[in-house]
Every structure is written in structure tokens, then in C-alpha cells.
Amino acid sequence: MAEKPAASRAPLRAQTPETVVALLAALLVTVLLLVFGSPNPARALRAFFLGPFSNRYYFGNMLDGAGLLLIAGLGVSAAFRAGVFNLGGDGQIYIAGLVAAVVCLALPQAPAVFGIVLALVAAVAVGMLLAGVCGLFKYLWGTDELITSFLISAAIVPSVSYLIVGPLRNQQSNLLTTERIAEQFRLLRLLPPSNLNLALLFALLLAPLAHFLLYHTVRGYELRITGLNREFARYGGIAIGAYTAVPMAISGGLHGLSGAFAVLGTHHAAIQGFTIGLGWNAIAVALIGRNHPLLIIPAALVFAYMEAGARAAMLHTEFSFELGAIIQAVIFFMITAHVALPRLRLHLRGRSTAA
Amino acid sequence: MTETPWLQLRGITTYFAENNVTANDAVDLDIASGSVHALVGENGAGKSTLMHVLSGYISAGAGRIEVDGKSIQVRSPADALTHGIVMVHQHPPYVPGFRVWENIVLGMERTGRAGLLDRRTAADMVTACASRYGISVDPHARMNRLAASQIHFVALLGALLRRPRLLILDEPTAPCTEPEVALMFALLRSLQAQGTSIILITHKLGEVMQIADRVTVMRNGAVVATTAVAETTAARIAELMIGEESEIIDFDRRLIQALAGDRHAAGVTGLHSRPSRALPTARDSTLELHKVSVYVGDLAVLDNINITAQAGEVLGVTGIRENGLEFLEDVLSGSIAPDRGVVLLDGKPVKRYSPRHFRHIGISYIPTDRILRGASMDSTVAENLILLQRKELQSGGILRRKDIAAFTEELKRRYGITGVLHQPMKRLSGGNIQKVILSRELSGLRKVVVFSEPSWGLDLRSRDLMYSEMRALRDEGALVVLISADIDEVLSLADRIAVMYRGRIAGILEAQDRTRERIGEFMLGFQEHNITAAGDRSNG
Amino acid sequence: MIFNAVEIMTPILLAALGGLFAELAGVLNIALEGLILAGAFAGILAGAASGSLVVGMLAGALAGGLLAAVFTFFSIRLRANIFITGLAVNLLAAGSIPFISTWMFGTKGVLRFPDLPRLPRLLEGVTSGVGFIDSLLFGHSATVYLAWLLVPLALVALYRTPFGLRLRAVGAREESVIIAGVDAVAYRRIAVLISGVAAGLAGAAISLRLGVYLPNISAGRGWIALVAIYLGYRHPIGILIAALLFGFTESLAGAAQGLLAIPGTVLLGLPYAITVVAMITYSALRARGLRRRRFIDAHF
Structure with a gap:
């Protein structure tokens, strides 16, 4: 830790209060909703706070969810750190999940490693493509990547759903789902009967790797500089065009990876809407973790806990709506707000101030 | 001064x-009622900050204002306006797409039928006041079709229509021609006669002597x-601005001592030792601008510029701002490509106009805008320092931590940067920010170094360090280009001086015939044939 | 088909006209989608409860305005990131409506209001003799005419009033307004509130016309409106044309659906697809026009 550059530390310290306030606010809102919205507040609260720890199944599923969030959250911050915004994570995860499932279903006899690698590569490629083109358009014509990535994602989600419930549907199942992938492609389960699997370990390795790439390599340095001040990066001879398109592609690729693991590790099939919301949650996770690869680990855990708690609360009471979006909303409102009172008010910045 | 002055600033x-x-x-x-009060001082x-406080543009941390x-x-500016305090800024902010009357009436619009803008009355009001x-x-x-001086006059009109009791003018004559200056001064005198107080920020001591009551x-x-103008001289004011002479000499001596101490530590001879990692200075470069023109719309902001500079000299380029210096800076740093003409380095045209390529072929550059272009304020000092050497400080794409630490420590020590390497850049003072930029730019191949407004906002000590670095570079055989609107800076450092006026080189002065007066004549276009060109501007 | 196009474009036009105020004041309001959703829900609820469509429209506008007030509180008062808070507004609308719906009606799904009066059609039976003009101009829902009325209104408000002058100055060069003694922040806040009210109206126009509330009834119209502002060159007339273009393309695609047998689910994504294609085309064409731009990007 002594070697860790202060570049990441100094701004983080200053932001700690905002993060804590945002999380507390989200918790408070959740509790209020449970108390006033549930016919049995005591049970709902109990389920919310203790549910994720009540048995191996819930606990494992929470950790599994954290793993997927961690990967996708790293994806969100890959773009953020370069100063671009991938708002299409939800669709990228969803279609990548379907692609991974299709690859596995197309090769039922293939050896495990071959099929898994191929599925992962295909899923990552799809994610990279979808987000990468938005970065490319931004670079070529200045098209706002925030809007294009969202629109492209929103445009494909219905088509993915159509494929799952239509041509690719498993007619034997009551669920709207594809066939289950062959045994050999399913990642090792770590805590049966829960969904927890090898993907979590992979995710936990990915975060320090991302940290290393970001803080200890020239390209990571260039990416961060570009994200903080494009004019300065250009002045320093950094190819800012590349750092617009490539981080978007990386971001999409990581979202794709997350989608693939949702199939290979968690669900073993592509189910209608099975990852919907994960992309938005990942944005919240990246923001809670201040886009710092290592801090995204606890951020993913905290968020997965809140989500699992909300799910438990809904299962245990007649509470039947999604808390997820509201938790996200509260976090999004609070996380970048300046809670402390504004200090010296400056209308004017830059050159003429010191003159 | 028997009665209480009309306006008092305290603390x-x-x-x-x-x-x-x-x-x-x-x-x-x-400030006495009905007086013209000059406010002078170096950059x-x-x-300006003081006047921004008085006009409500920024808030003071402490102190009080009494009327x-x-x-x-x-x-806020609204508070200031209610007390009749109106300021015309150095670069009056305006909406480029707006018409003159729209810009003037902003905030004091008259409405006619159904609450709609009364355009005719507004235009008439502007015309009446102007005439x-x-x-x-x-x-x-x-x-956006107006010249810089016209924009100033529009801002002045807007101020007059607000019936000021105190009119604050920040460098109002900077973009003006002589007749325009005369017009403005006549205007100020008639305002003064009506009892309006005026505060005039200026660099031009001649103007102070000419129009001000107090300074x-x-x-x-x-x-x-603070004295009555009648009781002082321009020379005395200049002395006060720069500080006592003894102070300067003393400062130079301290600087030399400091650098000499360094030399022993580093085991290098020569007064201005450099970081050991620095590449050698090239000694035979030439830089040429050949028929370079840049257009904004159909206006030539750089108009057929031809200059050649040799290794071992400091070429100064000066002029009043908005006359093309900004665009010359951008062309020389590869930030923009000329619409016509070429930049040649060592006789060969540059292949691409990008900062990346210019750096690659050995043109270093210290930009005017240090906050936006010269530094990444949210990155650490160390990260700012390694920008140009990042390729040398890595192996296999991985940054070498130890070498970076040694490299940045070395730069910090040599250039006397005060600040913590692992703290964000924004914690540093203006002088230290400039030192970081300077040390970084000189850490690479020192072939051609372009300095643009290098001393803006610097204290004397940092400024002198900058100047001695510049001279040392030249003596080592590097080619130095100094772009500066500060005549004295150019006079004291440059071997030759090119003066820009309205996008053209109005003249190039050799060592023997450079005087402030000569430069001033070129700057204001008196040495040019065509000074009537109206409706041009240099800022997009 | 033209008739349909006009009906489809109406909420987009309403939301885009409001969004234009925010845009000109310097705020890219990505919360339009959530604001429309809030307006749609509040509008149909109030409309059904009161039995009055006017009350429904007003309630929609109010809901949009209130949510926009929350938006400005966080983004302007607390200086939070405007994109993140914009997303928060969208999520808040999408998350809290099912909650309220469950609490009030016991379902978070489709809400039917059989007693709701039908949206009146105006100028029915009027004809100019030319079919194309007839379907463009006559017999539309009342909300269509409301949206049309707002085009000249926005034009006058933005370009002929002191308010509009200041608003545009805030977006173009904030300092020019500040030194004139005007509270620039207040103008930005008002601009966002206007866009909230307009988006709320747009939402109410959708749900009151359908007579039912469906989950995600806004179906991306907030995003389309956002793009329409750009395509319309940030001008009310241009936005009218852009909105018509979107309406026309969508109704054309709807018609093509029958012929080509495109599954209905896939078609849900169509408005987004059309919008993103339009946006990319627009920016590509614009970039080509600006090829001689001064400050080149170094992309090597």
C-alpha cells in the first residue's frame, strides 16, 4: 500500500463523506419504504438486513451478484476514467449473455475449455463492438457517446428478448428461457446450492489487474490524463482519439464479460430480462467506488448486499415492487452532490482571476 | 482630503x-467623487481582482466597502449596480451571436406590448448614447463581427446606459488605436465633469499622467x-510598480547563489546545470514561418507571416493582445494548422500540425494557458512532471516507479519547486505551477522552445528564474521563441523583436534600433499603411 | 399514415420544446424520459379521479415540474453531476411509479381507467380537398393542437422577450449575464423547470390519449426528444420538423411491420434505432461541414 500513488488517494479522502452520506441516504429510503410500504414492517426489515446472511443459498447468491457487479462496475469506470460515458451497459450485458448462451448451445459436444473460452470471447467481442462504435462515432464526428450508447442498447434489448422468447426458447420450460447450456460449460459452483461460482474469483483477480493497468502502465497513465484534462493530454502528445474509442470498447467488453458469466456461472441459460438492471447497478457501483478499481470491490459487495436484502424483503413479505431502481436513484442523486456548504463563491475562473 | 472620500475599501x-x-x-x-483614479501594477x-470584488464579480474573503x-x-454584480458601480472588464464577456443592442440591454431590457422586447427603443437608446x-x-x-476595440466600446456603452456613479475600466485602451484612445479619454473627461468617479486599471503610465487625478x-x-498624479512622475510610479532597485539586485544575487549551490551538489560546471536525464541541446536548428496565414471565417487572424529564427537566439514576438499572438502560439505549438503557408524546421516543412508531432520533432512549448493546457490540475505534481518523459520512464509499458521518483525529485530540487510531488497540482501556487511546466518542457530535447506569456502572474523570483533559464537555453545554442504582450519583457530578453499588428508582422526590429517607442509605434500600427481596417477581430 | 405520424410526434414535440429551454440555458436534460413518465402517470391518475382531461393535463405538468424541481435541487443547488442526477430522475420515476401503483391499485402492471373521458378530436370533418393536407392538419387529438400552439409560443418566449434573451445568454456566455446583474443560476433553474413541465404535459398527452397506463409508457420518447433538439438545430421550427420526421418514420415502420412480418417485440426497439441512426447521420454530416475546423484533433 505504501507504493500506491497518491494520485488516487488524495481526491478519495475528500470524497469519503459524500459516499457515506449517499449510502446512508439509500439505506434510509429503503427502510422508510419497507416500513411504510410493507404490511409487516418488522419482518420486512428483518429480511432486508439479515436475509442475505440467513443461509448459504442467499449468501452465495449475494456474493455471486457482487462478482457480476464488480466486473460490470470496472467496465463503467474504464470509460469514466477516460472521460467518456458508457450508458449502454444494460443492453451490452444482455446481448452478450445471449451470445454466450448461443455459442454454448451451438457446440454441445465441444470440450469445456474450448467452449467456455469461445463463449467468453464472443460475448466480450459483442460488448466491445456495441460500445466501441459509440466511441468511434464520438472520435470521428463528435457524436455524444452518452446518448448513442444508451440508444443502441435500448434498441437491441427488445430484439434480444424476442430471440429468447421466440426462436431460441426452450419449449419444455415454463420460464421464458433458452435451453440450458451443456454441463461441461458450467463454471464450478463454490457454495451449493447457491449460484456462487468461479466467476467471483475471476472478478476478484480482475480488479487488482485493472488497478495495475491504470496506475502502473504508460497507457493507464495516458488514459487517466486524458480523462482529467483532454487539452493537456493533447498538448502532451497523447493520442486522445484512441483514448476515446478504446476505453469505450474496453468498457463494453467488460460488460460483455459480465453478461457471459451470468450465463456460464449463474443461470446456465439466457432468460428473458435476466440481467436487466445490472448495467445501471454497475454505474452506481462505479460511482460508490469512485471509479477506483480496488474500491469497486467493497462497493460491489455493499450494493449486492442492499440488493439481496431488498429481494429477501420482497420474498418474505407481500412487498411486491422493485426497490432496486429507487436505491439507485437515491445513490445517483447523492453521490456527486456537494453536501458540505459551499465556500468562497467564484463566478470567474481561470486566467483573469490572478491578473 | 478634508472630507470623507465617496468610496472606501477597507481591508x-x-x-x-x-x-x-x-x-x-x-x-x-x-476614491473621491468625480475623480479619475488610476490603478497600476504589474501582471x-x-x-483586476480588487475591482472584481468591488463590482461584485467575485466575493472577497474579508474586508468592507463603504459608500x-x-x-x-x-x-453580486446586481448589488454593485444598485449602488451605481459598473465595471467594464478587460475582456468584456459577450454573446457572440447577439446583436450589439441585445448585448447592451441584457439585464435592463425595456418591454413594449405584451411584455415583448422593445427592440426599436433599445436600438434608439444605444444609438443616442453612442452619438x-x-x-x-x-x-x-x-x-462576433466586431473588432476587439469595438467590443470594448460596446461594453462601455452598456456601462454608460446604466448611469454609473463609479465606472471601473480594466485596460480599456489595450486594443485601441490612437484616435480611439483620444475618443475614450474625451468621454472619460465629460463623465468626470458630470461627477462620475472613474477607476482606470492600466499598464500605460503615459495614460496615467495624462488623465488621472490620483494613482x-x-x-x-x-x-x-497612493499619491496625487501632479505630485509624482512616471519614473517614480514605475519604480514603485517593480519594487526598489536594490531589491532586484539582491534577488539576482540570491538566485545565483542558489544555482551555484546546485552546481556543487550535481558536480556539473556551468551556472545553469540541468537534470542529468535531459537530452543534449541541438545547436544548429532553424525555424521558419513561410507565408503563414490563418483565417477565422473570412478574416485573416494571421496574415502572410514570414519569420526565420536561428539557433542561439531569442526571437521575441510582441504586440497588443488580439492582434494575432494567440494564433501564432497555436501554430508554433502545432495546435492548429495554417490555412496557407508552412512551418519549416531546419529547412524541412513539418509533416503534420499536431502537438504530438511538434513534440516529436523537438519543439517544446510553454503555453499561455497553464491551468487548462499546461497542467492537469487534478493529477499529482509527479504525474504532471513525467508527461513528456513517460516513454523513457517505462519498460515494456510498465512505469518504473523508482526512476520516476528519482526523476521527479531531481526536477523538483533543480527548479526549486515547493510542494509535495504526490499532491494534486491544484495545491501549488501559480509560480510553482509555472516551474513544473518549465522543468517538464526543458526535460526533453531542447531544440526549439516556444515560451508564450511566460511571466503572467509570476512573482519576481519565479520570473527571474524563468528569464535566466531562457538566456541559458539560448547560450547553449537552443532556439527560443518568446511570445509576449509585455514590451519590457521582450526588450530585455529578445535578440530580435517581431511586432504584430492586426495579424501581420508590422516590423522586425534588430538589436540596434529597438526602443519602447519604436515598438509602440509598430504595435499601434502607425508604421503600417492600412490602419483603417474596421470590422476585424481575432477571436473565434 | 401522415395522420398517425402527427399523433406520434406530439409528445416528442412537447418534450423537445421544453427541453430546448434547458438546452439553450446550457443544460443537457437527460432526465426528459423520467419526467415524461411522471407526467403520464400523474396525468392519467388525476384525469380519472376528476373525470376531467384538463385536470389530467395540469396534473401531468405539475408532476413533471415537481420532479424537475428535485432535479434542479440536486444538480444546481447541491452542484451534483448533471448527468448522474439526470439518470437518478429517470430511475426515480421508473422505480417509484410501480411502488405508488401497487400501493394504490394493488398492481404494478397495466392500469385501465374505463371512466376516463376520451380525448376530443378537433376540426373533425373539416377538409381542404387535399387528402395529404387534411390528414396533416385536421381531426387530430386536442393535444396535437396544444403542441402546435406551443411552437410559436416558444419562439416568442425565446426570441422576443427579455426572459428569452437572458436565458439564451446564460447558455451561450454565462458571464455576460452575470456582469449585467442577472442571477444566471435562477435562469438555468427556471429553464429546467420549464422542460419538466413540458415533459409532464407530453407524458399526460400520451396516457390520456391511450386511456390506459402501461409500465414504461414513455418508451424512449424523452431520449428521442433530446435528439430532436439537436436535429432541429436548437430552434423551435427545426424541432417541429425533426419531430414530424420522427413521427413519420415511426408510423412508416409501423405500417411496414404488417408487410414484412417483423415481430412486435423487436419493434419496441425501433424508435431508439431510428433515433440513433438519425443522430449519427446528423453528426457525421455536420462534422463534414466543419471539416475545415480550426482546432484539429490530434489522432495519431
Whole structure:
């Protein structure tokens, strides 16, 4: 830790209060909703706070969810750190999940490693493509990547759903789902009967790797500089065009990876809407973790806990709506707000101030 | 001074947390009713900041403002306006797409039927006020078609229509021609006759002697002296601005001592030793601008520029701002490509106009805009320092931590950067920011170094360090280009001086015939044939 | 088909006209989608409860305005990131409506209001003799005419009033307004509130016309409106044309659906697809026009 550059530390310290306030606010809102919205507040609260720890199944599923969030959250911050915004994570995860499932279903006899690698590569490629083109358009014509990535994602989600419930549907199942992938492609389960699997370990390795790439390599340095001040990066001879398109592609690729693991590790099939919301949650996770690869680990855990708690609360009471979006909303409102009172008010910045 | 002055500032203190600068340090100022009060001082002395506080544009950290002996609150420009305090800024902000009348009436619009803008009355009002003071301006012209001086006059008109009791002018004559200056001064005199007080921020001491009743000199954020103009001389004011002569000499000596100490530590001879990692200085380069033109719309902001500079010289380029210096800076740094003409290095045209390529072929560059272009304020000092050497400080794409630490420590020590390497850049003072940029730019191949407004906002010590670095570079055989609107800076450093006027080189002065007066004539276009060109501007 | 196009474009036009105020004041309001959703829900609820469509429209506008007030509180008062808070508004609308719906009606799904009066059609039976003009101009829902009325209104408000002058100045060069003694922040806040009210109206126009509330009834119209502002060159007339273009393309695609047998689910994504294609085309064409731009990007 002594070697860790202060570049990441100094701004983080200053932001700690905002993060804590945002999380507390989200918790408070959740509790209020449970108390006033549930016919049995005591049970709902109990389920919310203790549910994720009540048995191996819930606990494992929470950790599994954290793993997927961690990967996708790293994806969100890959773009953020370069100063671009991938708002299409939800669709990228969803279609990548379907692609991974299709690859596995197309090769039922293939050896495990071959099929898994191929599925992962295909899923990552799809994610990279979808987000990468938005970065490319931004670079070529200045098209706002925030809007294009969202629109492209929103445009494909219905088509993915159509494929799952239509041509690719498993007619034997009551669920709207594809066939289950062959045994050999399913990642090792770590805590049966829960969904927890090898993907979590992979995710936990990915975060320090991302940290290393970001803080200890020239390209990571260039990416961060570009994200903080494009004019300065250009002045320093950094190819800012590349750092617009490539981080978007990386971001999409990581979202794709997350989608693939949702199939290979968690669900073993592509189910209608099975990852919907994960992309938005990942944005919240990246923001809670201040886009710092290592801090995204606890951020993913905290968020997965809140989500699992909300799910438990809904299962245990007649509470039947999604808390997820509201938790996200509260976090999004609070996380970048300046809670402390504004200090010296400056209308004017830059050159003429010191003159 | 028997009665209480009309306006009193007491203990005004302004601190900028962003760059850790105290721009005003307990400033007191008295303004008599109906007087013209000049405010002078070097760049960064705190004049504009003080006036921004008075006009409500920024808030002071401490101090109070009194009018007629009563304390007033000035929290916003709106507050200032209600007390009749109006400021015309150095670069008056305007909406480019708006017409002149729209820009002027902003905030004091008249409405006619159904609450709609009364355009005719507004335009008539502007025309009437303009003709009363002999200003010619078309109220329906678009702001972005106006020359810099015309924009100043439009801003002045807007101020006059607000019936000021105190009119603050920040360098109003900077973009003006001689007749325009005369017009403006006549206007100020008639305002004064009507009882309006005027505060005039200026660099031109001739103007102070000509029009002001009293003068206040500021230095390093504090008031050095206030006297009646009749009781002083321009020379005395200049002395007060720069500081005592002994102080300068003493400073030079301290600097030399400091550098000499370094030499022993580094085991290098020569006064201006450099970081050991630095590449050698090339000794035979030439830089040529051949028929370079840059257009904004159909206006030539750089018009057929031809200059050649040799290794071992400092080529100074000066002029009044908005006359092309900014665009020359951008062309010389590869930030923009000329629409016509070429830049040649060592006789060969440059292949691409990008900062990346210019750096690659050995052109270093210290930009005017240090905050936006020269530094990444949210990155650490160390990260700012390694920008140009990042390729040398890595192996296999991985940054070598130890070498980076050694490299940045070395730069920090040599250039006397005060600050922590692992803290964000924004914690540094203006002088230290410039030192970081300077040390970084000189850490690479020192072939051609372009300095643009290198001393803006610097204290004397940092400024002198900058100057001695520049001279040392030249003596080592590097080619130095100094772009600066500060005549004295160019006079004291440059071997040859090119003066720009309206996008052209008005003249190039060799060592023997450079005087302030000669440069001034070129700057104002008196040595040019065509000074009537109206409707041009240099800022997009 | 033209008739349909006009009906489809109406909420987009309403939301885009409001969004234009925010845009000109310097705020890219990505919360339009959530604001429309809030307006749609509040509008149909109030409309059904009161039995009055006017009350429904007003309630929609109010809901949009209130949510926009929350938006400005966080983004302007607390200086939070405007994109993140914009997303928060969208999520808040999408998350809290099912909650309220469950609490009030016991379902978070489709809400039917059989007693709701039908949206009146105006100028029915009027004809100019030319079919194309007839379907463009006559017999549309009342909300269509409301949206059309707002085009000249926006034009006058933005370009002929002191308010509009200041608003545009805030977006173009904030300092020019500040030194004139005007509270620039207040103008930005008002601009966002206007866009909230307009988006709320747009939402109410959708749900009151359908007579039912469906989950995600806004179906991306907020995003389309956002793009329409750009395509319309940030001008009310241009936005009218852009909105018509979107309406026309969508109704054309709807018609093509029958012929080509495109599954209905896939078609849900169509408005987004059309919008993103339009946006990319627009920016590509614009970039080509600006090829001689001064400050080149170094992309090597």
C-alpha cells in the first residue's frame, strides 16, 4: 500500500463523506419504504438486513451478484476514467449473455475449455463492438457517446428478448428461457446450492489487474490524463482519439464479460430480462467506488448486499415492487452532490482571476 | 482630503483556494467623487481582482466597502449596480451571436406590448448614447463581427446606459488605436465633469499622467502607494510598480547563489546545470514561418507571416493582445494548422500540425494557458512532471516507479519547486505551477522552445528564474521563441523583436534600433499603411 | 399514415420544446424520459379521479415540474453531476411509479381507467380537398393542437422577450449575464423547470390519449426528444420538423411491420434505432461541414 500513488488517494479522502452520506441516504429510503410500504414492517426489515446472511443459498447468491457487479462496475469506470460515458451497459450485458448462451448451445459436444473460452470471447467481442462504435462515432464526428450508447442498447434489448422468447426458447420450460447450456460449460459452483461460482474469483483477480493497468502502465497513465484534462493530454502528445474509442470498447467488453458469466456461472441459460438492471447497478457501483478499481470491490459487495436484502424483503413479505431502481436513484442523486456548504463563491475562473 | 472620500475599501482580502494565491492582502483604497483614479501594477499585482470584488464579480474573503460613509454589501454584480458601480472588464464577456443592442440591454431590457422586447427603443437608446459621446457603432451588428476595440466600446456603452456613479475600466485602451484612445479619454473627461468617479486599471503610465487625478500602485496583492498624479512622475510610479532597485539586485544575487549551490551538489560546471536525464541541446536548428496565414471565417487572424529564427537566439514576438499572438502560439505549438503557408524546421516543412508531432520533432512549448493546457490540475505534481518523459520512464509499458521518483525529485530540487510531488497540482501556487511546466518542457530535447506569456502572474523570483533559464537555453545554442504582450519583457530578453499588428508582422526590429517607442509605434500600427481596417477581430 | 405520424410526434414535440429551454440555458436534460413518465402517470391518475382531461393535463405538468424541481435541487443547488442526477430522475420515476401503483391499485402492471373521458378530436370533418393536407392538419387529438400552439409560443418566449434573451445568454456566455446583474443560476433553474413541465404535459398527452397506463409508457420518447433538439438545430421550427420526421418514420415502420412480418417485440426497439441512426447521420454530416475546423484533433 505504501507504493500506491497518491494520485488516487488524495481526491478519495475528500470524497469519503459524500459516499457515506449517499449510502446512508439509500439505506434510509429503503427502510422508510419497507416500513411504510410493507404490511409487516418488522419482518420486512428483518429480511432486508439479515436475509442475505440467513443461509448459504442467499449468501452465495449475494456474493455471486457482487462478482457480476464488480466486473460490470470496472467496465463503467474504464470509460469514466477516460472521460467518456458508457450508458449502454444494460443492453451490452444482455446481448452478450445471449451470445454466450448461443455459442454454448451451438457446440454441445465441444470440450469445456474450448467452449467456455469461445463463449467468453464472443460475448466480450459483442460488448466491445456495441460500445466501441459509440466511441468511434464520438472520435470521428463528435457524436455524444452518452446518448448513442444508451440508444443502441435500448434498441437491441427488445430484439434480444424476442430471440429468447421466440426462436431460441426452450419449449419444455415454463420460464421464458433458452435451453440450458451443456454441463461441461458450467463454471464450478463454490457454495451449493447457491449460484456462487468461479466467476467471483475471476472478478476478484480482475480488479487488482485493472488497478495495475491504470496506475502502473504508460497507457493507464495516458488514459487517466486524458480523462482529467483532454487539452493537456493533447498538448502532451497523447493520442486522445484512441483514448476515446478504446476505453469505450474496453468498457463494453467488460460488460460483455459480465453478461457471459451470468450465463456460464449463474443461470446456465439466457432468460428473458435476466440481467436487466445490472448495467445501471454497475454505474452506481462505479460511482460508490469512485471509479477506483480496488474500491469497486467493497462497493460491489455493499450494493449486492442492499440488493439481496431488498429481494429477501420482497420474498418474505407481500412487498411486491422493485426497490432496486429507487436505491439507485437515491445513490445517483447523492453521490456527486456537494453536501458540505459551499465556500468562497467564484463566478470567474481561470486566467483573469490572478491578473 | 478634508472630507470623507465617496468610496472606501477597507481591508479587502481575496484568497483563491484553487491555486493557493492571495490576490488581495488587506487592501485599503479611497476614491473621491468625480475623480479619475488610476490603478497600476504589474501582471498579477491584484488590480483586476480588487475591482472584481468591488463590482461584485467575485466575493472577497474579508474586508468592507463603504459608500458615503455607510457600509454596503456587494455580493453580486446586481448589488454593485444598485449602488451605481459598473465595471467594464478587460475582456468584456459577450454573446457572440447577439446583436450589439441585445448585448447592451441584457439585464435592463425595456418591454413594449405584451411584455415583448422593445427592440426599436433599445436600438434608439444605444444609438443616442453612442452619438452623444461620438462613438460610431451599428446597434444591429453581430457581436462576433466586431473588432476587439469595438467590443470594448460596446461594453462601455452598456456601462454608460446604466448611469454609473463609479465606472471601473480594466485596460480599456489595450486594443485601441490612437484616435480611439483620444475618443475614450474625451468621454472619460465629460463623465468626470458630470461627477462620475472613474477607476482606470492600466499598464500605460503615459495614460496615467495624462488623465488621472490620483494613482494607486499595487504590488503582490497589496497597495504600495497612493499619491496625487501632479505630485509624482512616471519614473517614480514605475519604480514603485517593480519594487526598489536594490531589491532586484539582491534577488539576482540570491538566485545565483542558489544555482551555484546546485552546481556543487550535481558536480556539473556551468551556472545553469540541468537534470542529468535531459537530452543534449541541438545547436544548429532553424525555424521558419513561410507565408503563414490563418483565417477565422473570412478574416485573416494571421496574415502572410514570414519569420526565420536561428539557433542561439531569442526571437521575441510582441504586440497588443488580439492582434494575432494567440494564433501564432497555436501554430508554433502545432495546435492548429495554417490555412496557407508552412512551418519549416531546419529547412524541412513539418509533416503534420499536431502537438504530438511538434513534440516529436523537438519543439517544446510553454503555453499561455497553464491551468487548462499546461497542467492537469487534478493529477499529482509527479504525474504532471513525467508527461513528456513517460516513454523513457517505462519498460515494456510498465512505469518504473523508482526512476520516476528519482526523476521527479531531481526536477523538483533543480527548479526549486515547493510542494509535495504526490499532491494534486491544484495545491501549488501559480509560480510553482509555472516551474513544473518549465522543468517538464526543458526535460526533453531542447531544440526549439516556444515560451508564450511566460511571466503572467509570476512573482519576481519565479520570473527571474524563468528569464535566466531562457538566456541559458539560448547560450547553449537552443532556439527560443518568446511570445509576449509585455514590451519590457521582450526588450530585455529578445535578440530580435517581431511586432504584430492586426495579424501581420508590422516590423522586425534588430538589436540596434529597438526602443519602447519604436515598438509602440509598430504595435499601434502607425508604421503600417492600412490602419483603417474596421470590422476585424481575432477571436473565434 | 401522415395522420398517425402527427399523433406520434406530439409528445416528442412537447418534450423537445421544453427541453430546448434547458438546452439553450446550457443544460443537457437527460432526465426528459423520467419526467415524461411522471407526467403520464400523474396525468392519467388525476384525469380519472376528476373525470376531467384538463385536470389530467395540469396534473401531468405539475408532476413533471415537481420532479424537475428535485432535479434542479440536486444538480444546481447541491452542484451534483448533471448527468448522474439526470439518470437518478429517470430511475426515480421508473422505480417509484410501480411502488405508488401497487400501493394504490394493488398492481404494478397495466392500469385501465374505463371512466376516463376520451380525448376530443378537433376540426373533425373539416377538409381542404387535399387528402395529404387534411390528414396533416385536421381531426387530430386536442393535444396535437396544444403542441402546435406551443411552437410559436416558444419562439416568442425565446426570441422576443427579455426572459428569452437572458436565458439564451446564460447558455451561450454565462458571464455576460452575470456582469449585467442577472442571477444566471435562477435562469438555468427556471429553464429546467420549464422542460419538466413540458415533459409532464407530453407524458399526460400520451396516457390520456391511450386511456390506459402501461409500465414504461414513455418508451424512449424523452431520449428521442433530446435528439430532436439537436436535429432541429436548437430552434423551435427545426424541432417541429425533426419531430414530424420522427413521427413519420415511426408510423412508416409501423405500417411496414404488417408487410414484412417483423415481430412486435423487436419493434419496441425501433424508435431508439431510428433515433440513433438519425443522430449519427446528423453528426457525421455536420462534422463534414466543419471539416475545415480550426482546432484539429490530434489522432495519431
